[in-house]
Every structure is written in C-alpha cells, then in structure tokens.
Amino acid sequence: xxxxxxxxxxxxxxxxxxxxxxxxxxxxxxxxxxxxxxxxxxxxxxxxxxxxxxxxxxxxxxxxxxxxxxxxxxxxxxxxxxxxxxxxxxxxxxxxxxxxxxxxxxxxxxxxxxxxxxxxxxxxxxxxxxxxxxxxxxxxxxxxxxxxxxxxxxxxxxxxxxxxxxxxxxxxxxxxxxxxxxxxxxxxxxxxxxxxxxxxxxxxxxxxxxxxxxxxxxxxxxxxxxxxxxxxxxxxxxxxxxxxxxxxxxxxxxxxxxxxxxxxxxxxxxxxxxxxxxxxxxxxxxxxxxxxxxxxxxxxxxxxxxxxxxxxxxxxxxxxxxxxxxxxxxxxxxxxxxxxxxxxxxxxxxxxxxxxxxxxxxxxxxxxxxxxxxxxxxxxxxxxxxxxxxxxxxxxxxxxx
Numbered sequence: 001x002x003x004x005x006x007x008x009x010x011x012x013x014x015x016x017x018x019x020x021x022x023x024x025x026x027x028x029x030x031x032x033x034x035x036x037x038x039x040x041x042x043x044x045x046x047x048x049x050x051x052x053x054x055x056x057x058x059x060x061x062x063x064x065x066x067x068x069x070x071x072x073x074x075x076x077x078x079x080x081x082x083x084x085x086x087x088x089x090x091x092x093x094x095x096x097x098x099x100x101x102x103x104x105x106x107x108x109x110x111x112x113x114x115x116x117x118x119x120x121x122x123x124x125x126x127x128x129x130x131x132x133x134x135x136x137x138x139x140x141x142x143x144x145x146x147x148x149x150x151x152x153x154x155x156x157x158x159x160x161x162x163x164x165x166x167x168x169x170x171x172x173x174x175x176x177x178x179x180x181x182x183x184x185x186x187x188x189x190x191x192x193x194x195x196x197x198x199x200x201x202x203x204x205x206x207x208x209x210x211x212x213x214x215x216x217x218x219x220x221x222x223x224x225x226x227x228x229x230x231x232x233x234x235x236x237x238x239x240x241x242x243x244x245x246x247x248x249x250x251x252x253x254x255x256x257x258x259x260x261x262x263x264x265x266x267x268x269x270x271x272x273x274x275x276x277x278x279x280x281x282x283x284x285x286x287x288x289x290x291x292x293x294x295x296x297x298x299x300x301x302x303x304x305x306x307x308x309x310x311x312x313x314x315x316x317x318x319x320x321x322x323x324x325x326x327x328x329x330x331x332x333x334x335x336x337x338x339x340x341x342x343x344x345x346x347x348x349x350x351x352x353x354x355x356x357x358x359x360x361x362x363x364x365x366x367x368x369x370x371x372x373x374x375x376x377x378x379x380x381x382x383x384x385x386x387x388x389x390x391x392x393x394x395x396x397x398x399x400x401x
Contacts, residue, residue: 001027002025002026002077002092003024004023004024004025004070004073004077005023005024005026005050005070006022006023006050006051006066006070007021007022007047007050008040008042008045008047009021009022009033009035013042016039018039018041019039019040019041019042019045020036020039021035021038021039021040021062021066022034022035023036023070023073025077025089025092025093027092028151030089032089032093036066036069038062038065040062044056044059051063073092076092080092102144102185102191103142103144104143104144104145104148104182105134105142105143107185107190108127108131109131111181111184112124112127112128112131119316121317126177130173130174130178133174134178137156137159145182145191145195149197150197150200152197153175153198154201157171157175168204168205168206169206171204172204172205175198175203176203179198179203182196182197183198210354211345211347211354213347217343217345218240218355220341220343221239221240221337221341222240224337224341231329234306235329235330235333235337236334236337237288237291237304238250238254238304238330238349239330239334239349239351239352240284240288240352241253241289242349242352242353242356243352243355243359244284244288245266245281245285245356246266246277246279246356246373246374246375247353247354247356247373247374248266248277248279249270249350250323250326250327250330250350251272251327252271253303253304254302254306254307254326254327255268255271255323256268256303256304257300257301257302257303258297258298258300259299261289264280265279265281266279266281267279273375275375277373277375279373292304306326306329307322327349330349334347334348334349334351335347353374356374357374360373
C-alpha cells in the first residue's frame with residue numbers, strides 16, 4: 001500500500017521565505033509530490049503533527065483544507081490499489097489531479113478489429129488470447145498505457161509463469177505483442193517514447209532445440225509399414241515430400257494443387273508469408289506426386305486428399321479452421337508413426353522443414369539458396385540451421401578426445 005502524507009517542502013522556499021504545502025505519495029521507494037495552492041513560512045508548520053500551527057492567522061481554515069485534500073488523496077489511492085495490482089505513485093497522482101493517459105485496451109481492440117477485417121485469422125486469434133490474458137490479470141475494465149510500467153511487466157511476467165504456467169518463450173511472445181502495440185502508439189504520438197517501459201525491460205528467450213531427422217531416420221520413416229491409402233500413409237507421404245521439397249509447411253502442402261506442379265517444379269505462393277517459391281523437385285518428391293496423379297485429375301484439384309475439391313474455401317475462416325484441424329490430425333498420426341518405427345524423437349510436421357534445412361546444408365547447398373527455397377524473410381533465420389550443423393561437426397570431433 002502507498003503512504004500519503006501532508007508536508008511542507010522547505011527545500012522549495014521562495015524569495016518571501018515561504019515554502020509550499022504538498023501531498024507526498026510514496027510506494028515501492030518511489031515518491032511523487034502534489035503541490036497545493038498555499039505557501040507558509042516554516043515557523044508556522046508543525047512537522048510532528050503535520051498541520052499548521054495555531055499561531056498562523058488562517059490556521060483553522062488551512063488545516064481543514066489540508067485534511068480534506070489528504071482524505072481525497074487517500075481515497076483515490078485506495079480505490080486504485082483495490083482495482084489493480086502494482087499501481088505506482090505517478091498513476092495515483094494523475095488520478096488525484098484528474099489526469100489519465102490513453103487506454104491500452106481500447107487501442108488493442110482497434111488493432112484486433114483491423115486484424116479481423118483483413119482476415120489474418122491466426123494472428124487475430126493469437127493476439128486476442130494475449131489481450132484476454134491481460135484482462136484476466138488486471139481484473140478491471142480498462143488498462144491505461146501509463147499503467148504498463150517496468151514494475152507492472154515484472155509482476156505480469158511472474159503471473160504468467162507461476163499462475164498460468166506459461167513457458168519462457170510463450171511469455172516472450174506475449175510481451176513482444178504488447179511491445180508492438182506500445183511502439184505503434186508511440187509512432188502515432190498517442191504516448192511519448194519515455195512512456196515505453198520496454199526501453200528499460202529486457203525480454204528473455206530460451207533456446208529451443210530444433211529436432212530433425214537424420215538420413216537413416218528419414219529412411220525409416222519412408223519404409224514404415226503402413227496400410228497403403230490410409231490416412232497415416234498419406235500423412236507420411238506429405239512429411240517425406242516436405243523433407244525433399246524445400247521444407248514446405250503443412251498448410252502449403254494441404255493447399256497444393258496440380259496447377260502448381262509442371263512436372264519438374266513447384267511454383268506457388270506460401271500461405272504464411274505470401275512469398276512465391278519455386279522448387280525444382282528431386283526424384284523422391286516426384287515419385288510421391290506420381291502416386292497421386294491419376295488420369296482424371298484436374299488442374300484445380302488438391303494433390304493430397306484432405307481438402308475436398310468440391311468444397312468452397314473462399315471463406316478464409318472456414319479454410320483456417322479446416323487447415324488447423326487437418327494439421328492436428330497429421331501431427332497425431334506422425335506421433336504414432338514414430339512409435340511404429342521405434343523413433344524416440346518428438347516429431348511434428350514442422351520437423352520435415354527442419355530436416356530439409358539441415359540435410360541441404362550438410363550436402364553443401366549454399367545458405368542463401370536454402371534461405372530462398374524455404375521462403376525465409378531474412379538469412380538470420382536460416383543461420384539457425386547452420387549453427388546446428390556446426391554443433392554436430394564439433395560433436396563429431398570429440399572422437400579425438
């Protein structure tokens with residue numbers, strides 16, 4: 001709880017020898033002052049009792065005024081501290097003075113509407129879940145930009161990790177979204193740069209191990225004894241195809257149509273980044289497509305049988321839900337397949353993407369080519385895989401120890 005007192009700022013004496021009366025708000029070793037409308041000479045102030053001495057000609061009226069202001073300040077502070085956690089003295093001061101900054105929640109809601117209108121469905125749902133978590137934490141109808149301080153961020157980080165059970169990287173993702181909104185508000189001059197707490201708050205990130213399959217493990221996956229034409233067989237084929245075809249994401253493979261394949265290469269716009277990729281297919285990838293290329297296929301037919309050709313996918317929300325469901329189904333089957341072949345790695349469809357990248361670099365493909373084929377927006381993303389290869393080579397050298 002904050003401490004609120006009336007005092008005389010003797011360090012601010014003017015030429016007439018008078019010091020200002022003020023309210024001092026202290027919390028978490030941070031102090032703010034609210035200067036009142038009166039000045040008196042220090043000899044008229046009772047420091048112990050914190051009121052004006054009777055020797056002052058207007059002592060009764062001044063003391064009544066000070067008592068009223070003190071009660072107003074204490075009431076405002078109690079109300080704020082009851083409504084939200086980690087409220088700081090400057091916010092209490094603004095509340096008492098009738099000042100408030102812009103609403104973070106209202107700004108965030110406008111952003112969510114924009115995401116929804118532009119049909120960026122995955123981004124919208126992820127962002128909305130982040131804002132919903134913040135609202136659950138604050139427990140109030142509104143959150144001002146001024147409320148989001150370094151202290152507030154530290155408290156919220158502790159809440160996400162201890163109460164919600166979020167991992168470090170999940171917390172990092174949430175905070176990057178909050179930071180993005182605050183930076184946008186600064187650029188729009190809704191708040192000033194000095195109000196951005198991320199200038200003084202460091203985000204933490206935990207290194208994640210990127211699992212990939214070795215040549216031997218990929219061969220085990222290719223030779224897994226699965227019923228031909230079963231969903232597990234189709235999911236395995238999609239995984240192998242991705243591992244050879246530039247590490248295409250599961251959404252792109254589900255959306256792959258025969259018009260995107262000319263017999264030699266895949267040319268398509270990726271769903272996540274909207275980049276156009278051109279991938280010349282190696283023999284293994286071609287053989288997989290050949291198994292699905294019957295005489296009656298049409299250019300607009302899907303290659304793999306999980307999105308129905310006759311369905312209308314112009315509704316992007318419907319398509320997003322279908323792809324999300326199909327992706328979950330694919331990953332469940334891949335877990336089963338790894339058990340069948342006795343593989344102890346955690347395999348999801350994204351493992352195929354990691355597998356392509358590491359194999360391509362191991363085989364001597366230039367890193368900028370790997371980056372281009374995979375549709376990375378910058379080469380730094382691809383360099384993560386180069387570090388994996390370097391780590392593996394360093395490990396191999398341990399035979400000389």
